[in-house]
Amino acid sequence: MRKLISGMANKRIQKSIFAVLILIAAIYPVLFSGETYMLFLLCLLGIYIIVNTGFDLSFGYSGQISLGQAGFYAIGAYITALLSLSGAPVIFTMFCGAAAAALVGFILAKPCVKLVHHFLAIVTIGFGEIVRLIVLNGGEVTGGPDGLIGIPPLSLFGFELDDYGTYFYFVLIMVLIFLLAKVRLVDSRVGRAFLAIRDNPDASEAFGLKLSRYKSLAFTVSAFYAGFGGALYAHLVRFISPESFSAEQSNMFLVMILIGGMGTLVGPLLGSTIIIAVTEVLQQFGNYQMLIYGIIIIFVLFVMPNGIAGTIRNRYYHDFANVPARKGKGDASSYTVEGG
Structure with missing residues (x-):
């Protein structure tokens, strides 16, 4: 009973925070249409939320730590850029890029599902570096160190989303779709299998769950x-170049998940928002930027090891678990949370 009450409270809180954030995001471009840089940051924030939402399925829900997310990020970017430059419809090339990343993720997951913790992290670091070196030395195909320029804007129903304001609404719609897909997946039998494997893989396998199948699925969805x-x-x-897909980008994704909170709906949103905001604020400190950035990260992880969303979730669970029991004889309105 206690878990049921805390779970319901946790979902209500997450949904409330989520609704407020979406409302603010939808209104902002209308009220501040002239602030081009802020609109660009909002688009970038939406992109990071999508990436980290998928990353959370792999890391937060199935317990697979990956430090090569920038590799899948690069595959999606380069595939869509190359196809769209050849004249293919942009919306089609986007899903082709995501599908290509998912395919590579599925292939990589086959040997990686047998690895755990730092062994898996090391392999994924190597994968990310291999992808970066391929695009760096790809010659005319990938543009080499100079990258690819002139990537066409997205066009929907003959209308080009060639400014940050209109493009942001498309990104926002994609964020909602991908978040909804995550919620449906987590609430399904597959999502429960992810959690079981994360918490106790040996017991899960003993009860008939095929670890390799579910871990591969989580890894593939994360890559998509x-x-x-x-x-x-x-x-x-x-414009894209290999510099945009370095190991630092993978580390940033990981930090966003750790600070926001793993295994939660709003964790990727909070983590992505905070890191982007902190990065922008710290630009004025020049050479001391990374030092201050590191101190902030260490402080947050020590104070809130479960991330912001995870800490709030655990705090509310503790509060509800200690709700005093109310006793009554024959009273239908009486309830108890003891022993539930």
Whole structure:
């Protein structure tokens, strides 16, 4: 009973925060249409939320730590850029880029599902670096170190989304779709299997769950999200180069998840928003930027090891678990949370 009450409260809180954030995001471009840079940051924030939402399925829900998300991010960006430059419809190339990233993720997941913790992290670091080196040395195909320029803007029903304001609404719609897909997946039998494998893989396998199947699925879905985020990024900036997909980008995704909170709906939203805001604020400190950035991250992780959303969730669970029991004889309105 206690878990049921805390779970209901947790969902209500997450939905409330989510609704407020979406409302603010939808209104902002209308009220501040002249603030081009802020609209660009909002588009970038939406892209990061999509990538981290998928990353959370792999890391937060199935317990697979990956430090190569930038590799899938790059695959999605380069595939959509190359196809759209050849004349293919942009919306089609975006999903092609995401599908290509998912395919690579599925292939990579086959040997990686047998690895755990730092072993998996090391392999994914290597994967991300391999992808970066391929696009760096891809010659005329990938543009090499100079990258690809002139990537066409997204066009829907003959209307080009060639400014940050209109493109942001498309990104916002994609964020809602991908978040809804995550919610449906987490609430399904597959999502429960992810959690069981994360919490106790040996017991899960003993009860008949096939670890390799579910871990591969989580890894593949995570790669699809990252690939689609990369495709959105390519058509946002219309220029991509290997520098945009370095190991630092993967580390940033990881930090966003850790600070926001793993295994939660709003964790990727909070983490992405906070890191982007902190990065912008710290630009004025020049050479001391990374030092202050690191201190902030260490402080947050020490104070809130479960991230912001995870800490709030645990705090509310503790509060509801200690609700005093109310006793009564024959009273239909009486209830108890003891022993539930």
